[in-house]
Amino acid sequence: MPAQPHKDEEAALSASDIVLVVFDGVEAIDVAGPASVFTKAEQMRPGNYRLHIASPPGGTVATNGGLSFAGTRSLRQLPDAIDTLIVAGGDEPGVRAAIVEQRISDWLAEIAPRVRRIASVCSGAFALATAGLLDGREATTHWRACDQLQALRPQVRVRRERIYVHDGPVWTSAGVTTGIELALALVEDDLGHAVAMEIARTLALPLLRGAGESQLSPTLQAQSAASHRLRELLAWIGTHPQEALSVEALAARVQMSPRHFARAFVAETGCTPARFVEQTRVAAAAQLLRRTRWPQERIASRSGFRSVDALQRAFARQHGLTPQAWRDREGRPADVQRP
Template sequence: MPTPTHKDEEAAVSASDVVLVAFDGVEAIDVAGPASVFSKAELLRPGSYRLHIASPSGGNVLTNGGLSFAGTCNLRQLPAAIDTLVIAGGDEPGVRAAIVDQGISGWIAEIAPGVRRIASVCSGAFALAAAGLLDGREATTHWRACDQLQALWPQVRVQRERIYVHDGPVWTSAGVTTGIELALALVEDDLGHAVSMEIARTLALPMLRGAEQPQLSQALEAQASASHRLRELVAWIGTHPQDDLSVEALAGRVQMSPRNFARAFVAETGRTPARFVEQIRVAAAAQLLRQTQWPQDRIASLSGFGSVDALQRAFARQHGLTPQAYRTHDQT
């Protein structure tokens, strides 16, 4: 048997207890998504995390989709030293019952001083707000619930167009699948960018969005009312920013004349092909700016811009700042 190294022993000692809190009516992905991220991080870096799925009463928890989490830990039986606490979201009756009837917010307020960081997925933000943890902080939740969160807790600085928000020791995320991106950000904060990216690749994520990306992607919005033919084209554009995306080339892919294609694209997606292509290319460039230290000429080329000047003009139109300012702001 190999002798444990000092590094192995250090990792084992420093393992952090991560608690994901569920309740009846919880959204299954809000729990399963972050759980998958942290478990894969543990596989990559053994000794990093100990994962616990907990609920107000312990035992089995019924999700809003009819699935069950079996054998959850009672909140009162969790380890004394919780490093990371993540509160999942769910349907409104379930969240309300967890807060009002099961006292989850009171429990959060009680243990918060001893927890290094606390996070929420989707409507789990309501439990954090009820615990007083979002007072005076920036926070987000699912786009459909942002107005309600703001109305109930005016002291919260609700950010409606964010994937996730990090304000001090508190992290909040938008909705459902954004819990995966939140968990990846937490892992990156602990273990570094390389580990986070390896998990993203393992989970076959199409891209790793940054905190300040809009909750509803440009591609998804464009696909909402498009015909099957254009929906497939929109998806293809999103993964091929470097290709020839001129009206003529795109029209050829769907076997339409350029004139008819341009009219149909505007009618079905609400934007011109040129505007949509620019949005996709800026999103691709933004991802590279967040994830690499590559120079702007390389990023411009890989994201489909003909020059750094074209990249900078497009960034100014969409973000109101330069690519370098965007990169600097995202890393602060």
């Protein structure tokens, strides 16, 4: 009678092969971010993932930041049964060389029918587009390159404002750090919301953005020309939407008179305190609508609105949708229990 495989061997056999494709000129964060997410997921739920870093020729790959990835596998050495294939992004010469000289898109077109899902981070979308894998699909890339992607491949429905886009077996994400959120979404798709949230906490993410949020963070835009004192206040507002956020309360926090504070806030951020607070609270509510099954009364309270009516009016001003319509469009998590 043949020997039964050890439990660890069974786990190794059942693990899904995750491949991150890199090339000279790749953006290091595009690789390290998703790799860290899948590594944390495997630590929390052993036996689910087996990670590979691969490049067209194999060996050492130089990133655009002076770091190197050593010992990458060549594309031809990868397992036959790849579960998830993620193409990282990088600087334009590096991406172009990978497509034109190393023919990475030809390889993608060949292997795609045998892969459960294919994804890209940032400008990695250009490799997928050149392979024809985005034709007829919604997709995104870094906001600076969206017009270029649309011009290159008119058959693609480019979504300029999305953090990531999921269309059938193809996932694409925006610039750089959104690769972390893409990877968390893939893990959530596999292992559930609770695991993805635990990884987000382990990575000390300030929040887990949904796919439908803008690539350009309102808080970051507001901080760009703000003084150090207001930059810290803007960050604090973003993590404390339930607090009293009147002009008087915010002015007291930065030790300014309400009148001087209101003038300085508009001058440095380009919007009024009330408008910024509303944007922050709507963003917090959107997170809860997507990530929980909570009723709108609880969501309104948790995101700082005094009533469901106030939440609905603010949502309509910013999104042109009711909270329920936004939730229906973005989808509800299947594994989050109603409190």
